[in-house]
Amino acid sequence: MEASQSEEPVLRHVEKDVLIPKMMREKAKERCAENVAAFSHCCKESGFLMVLKCREENAALKECLTKHYQDPAFYEECKQEYIKEKLEFLRTGVAAKNRIQKLPTSM
Template sequence: MEPPPGTAEEPELRHVEKDVLIPKIMREKARELCSDKVQAFTKCCQESGFLMIVKCQQENAALKECLTTYYNDPAFYEECKIEYLKEREEFRATGIPAKQRQQKLPTSM
């Protein structure tokens, strides 16, 4: 028997989930995992000004290679998909978006 629509166990993901929401998680996680390359490229751009296109080619290539490695990894996609499904399930249970759940209360009121 098929699970009712709207449950986390449903096998089909909507187009926006597959093509927008899960890739967004992938980009965020890949940027964290490639943070050393992001920092090197950012530093080079800040130091080079208008000449960044010429001077930062090596840093840009290293960053692209790092990010592309993660974007093309099916296991990484599945990891991000599982993370998305957990967030979706939690949202459906609580009605509170993940960003709001992660915010901490102020220590002094």
């Protein structure tokens, strides 16, 4: 893996401190989907009392998300995915979110 690190593009401050953490948040929510669903359900059921009634679900959700946010291996995984998407964009000029939509519509 030493060779791939030396070939990595230099990341700007906004990429390291904003865009990669944003990707981490999105992926962490997917990995904590069960906790997100439990907290959302509790909030819907509790209405204005959610602050009092959903403490346990909120704590479990925060714990799950924080575990991912503080995991250096998870950061590295997201960083590598970001770099892959960036290099593909530089190669093709098509953003990752648009690549999925570029399928032929007449089949």
